[in-house]
Amino acid sequence: MTDKPLARNEGLKTKSHYLRGTLAEGLDREITGEITEDDQQLVKFHGMYLQDERDLRAERSKKKMEKAFSFMIRVRIPGGVTTPAQWLAMDQIARDYGNGTMRLTTRETFQLHGVIKFNARASIQKLDSVLLDTIAACGDVNRNVMTASNPHQSGAHKAAYELGKNISDYLLPRTGAYREIWLNGEKVAGGEETATVVEPIYGETYLPRKFKTVVAVPPQNDVDIFAHDLGFIxxxxxxxxxxxxxxxxxxxxxxxxxxxKTYPRTADVLGFVRPEHALKAAESVLTVQRDWGDRTNRAHARVKYTVEDRGLDAWRREVGRRIGVALGEPRPFKFTHTGDRYGWSKSEDGRNHLTLFIENGRIKDWDGGPRIMTGLRRIAEVLDGEFRMTSNQNVIIANISDEKRPEVERLVAEYGLTDKASPIRRNAMACVALPTCGLALAESERYLPSLITAFEDIAEKHGIADEEIVVRMTGCPNGCARPYLAEIGFVGKGPGKYNLYLGAAFNGERLSKLYLEDVGEPEILAALDPILGDFAKNRQTGEHFSDFVIRAGYIAQTGNGADFHVNTGPQRPAA
Structure with a gap:
């Protein structure tokens, strides 16, 4: 117990009548495109954020107009698996109600941008017609569960997908608010709604903060398992x-x-569970966080802080007690990389799979470039398999029969979807940032491609153009594109200014450290040019860039005190 007052969001959840608030009334209020401040928090649990077009703020302010409000809608797709019919529905919503593009996220799902309030219900109803939903894609709940991207690759990959899907379904909020508000569902009538009836796992205040779950199959760490609250290896x-x-x-x-007092952190390995105990283990970790997490300070409310406050041994004992079986000692495993494997592959069952590079996840028809949105729409119209979003913002056209493969190959060529990107570009990710994200301090998605071009020129000069180097950028320190686990990471500090991080492990097991603070492109390129040159001349056989910058002493020059060992936390880049 604590004498500190609860965070404001705790009272908001309690008063919301299980996530209803006044959302229904606000959607019908025609005088404004906005919803109330309280409802802006509640709508996150329904998979949406209210945003505005920040590029238009100044102009609209001069004209005494309200901001250009719209919703970002995020879909819940455990494991990132969609049918062709679902892909086509997303494409239609984006063109009819959104900004004409789709966004593949770093959580194996779609985001739609630019959906105004008066089209929000129609968008959700279209999703529902193809058995998709947005509930729990945001908010203080277990969010979209990521799994190893292609379950057709092996039996273990299939098991990973099934576990992720089961966790997602089991840990969904049970409130009827989503169906009532968005799908014209019947309101609950008669009887008393209590937490044990409506939300037997979450209770009326849900979790202290968001909760992210992933499932990985070594040696591929494509889900960046050490970046998340809960993981299964x-x-x-x-x-x-x-x-x-x-x-x-x-x-x-x-x-x-x-x-x-705030910092990124890599996860600890808690222990080993048999397959039959995995779902109960997920519930147990979530409920320990529900009961132990900090509800007074949202900046201290993630699982990473609860683990450090209580200690890993206490977590291990309590999770084992709630499962009903003590966790076993962790088993050996080895990860080699975090990226996707592009191009064609064939799985054990003889089906074909094509992984396409989608720069920063943006699906649109580019002027003078690939017509990604139209091309994937055409493929969806003929596909006999499915689409699988990856946690690296790419898409796998999966489970294609031998008979359909030539037609898919033809459409890929016709619409310019063939991967011609350099290894550095293929390993780069950016969050959306400006103009829609309200938290963005600097550009990210719109800027990173040009910065990567400058990197490519430097790499070419030093003869390492084919080197795999992981580069990630975010417009703010919240880390949606996981920049602290990139070999070269950029975190927005202000317009045109970034903090530069170096040294995270290529396989995702080690955090980076702060190397330069508050720098623009000239300083970034001037700093990285000689380091890349030194790497080209003096690297050891098989040595990755991040390992080299540590061995060569570049990181030590920052004087940061964080250690580099995985799973020992806390690991804190300098402020």
């Missing part, structure tokens, strides 16, 4: 058969500039 025997899962807890990317 597949443990296989010598025959490739699933023996169980290592459970990880306490990862998280968010921090606040200037506040040393």
């Amino acid at each position: 597949a443990i296989l025997n010598d025959k490739g058969e699933l023996e169980g899962w290592n459970v990880t807890v306490g990862g998280g990317m968010g921090m606040t500039h200037g506040d040393v």
Whole structure:
């Protein structure tokens, strides 16, 4: 217990009548495109953020107009799997109600931008018609569960997808608010609504903060498992058969500039569970956080802080008690990389899969470039498989029959979807940032491609153009594109200014450190040029860029005190 007052959002959740608030009334209020401040918090639980077009703020202010409000809508798609019919529905919503583009996110799902308030219900109803929803894609709940991207690759990948899907379904909020508000569902009549009836897992105040779950199959760490609150690592025997899962807890990317009490952190390996206990383990970790997490300070409310406050041993004992079986000792595993594997592949069942590079996840028809949106729409119209979003903002056209493969190949060529990007560009990610994200301090998605071009020129000059180097950028320190786990990371500090981080492990097991603070492109390129040149001349065989900058002493020059060992936390870049 604590004498500190609860954070404001706690009271808001309690008074919301299980996430209803006044959302229904606000959607019908025609005088404004906005909703109330309280409802802006509640609508996140329904998978949406109210945003505005920041490029238009000054002009609209001069004209005494309200901001150009619209919703960002995020879909809940566990494992990132969609049918062709669902893809076509998303495409139609984007063109009819959104800004004409779709965005693949770093959480294996879609985002739609530019949906005005008066089109929000129609958008959700279109999603519902193809069995998609947005509930719990945002908010203080278990959010979209990510899994190893292609379950057709092996039996272990299929098991990873099934676990992720089961976790997502089991940990969904049970309130009827979503159906009532967005789908004209019947309101609950008669009887008393209590937390044990409506939300038997969450209760009326849900979780202290957001909660992110991922499932990985070594050696590929495509989900960046150490960046998340809860993770499951597949443990296989010598025959490739699933023996169980290592459970990880306490990862998280968010921090606040200037506040040393906030920091990114890699997850700890909590222990090992057999397959039959995995779902209960997920529930147990979530309910421990529900009961132990800080509800007085939202900046201290993520699982990573609860793990550090209580200690890993206490977590291990309590999670085991709630499962009903003690966790076993962690089993050995090895990750080699975090990226996707592009191009064509064939799985054990003989089906074909094509992984396409989508720069920063933006699906649109580019002037003078690939017609990505039209091309993928045409593919969806003929596809006999499905689409799979990856956690690196790319898409896999999966499960294609031998008969359909030539037609898919033809459409890929016709619309310019063939991957011609450099290894550096293929390993780069950016968050949306400006103009829609209200938290953005600097550009990200709109700027990173040109910065990557400058990197490519430097790499070409030093003869390392084919080197795999992970580069990520965010417009603010919240870390949506996981920049603190990039070999070269950029975090927005202000217009045209970034903090530069170096040294995160290529396989996602080590955080980066702050190298330069509050710098623009000239300083960034001037700093990286000689380091890349030194790397080209003096790297060891098989050595990744991030390992080189540590061995060569570039990181030590910053004087940061954070250690580099994975799973020992806290790991704190300098403020």
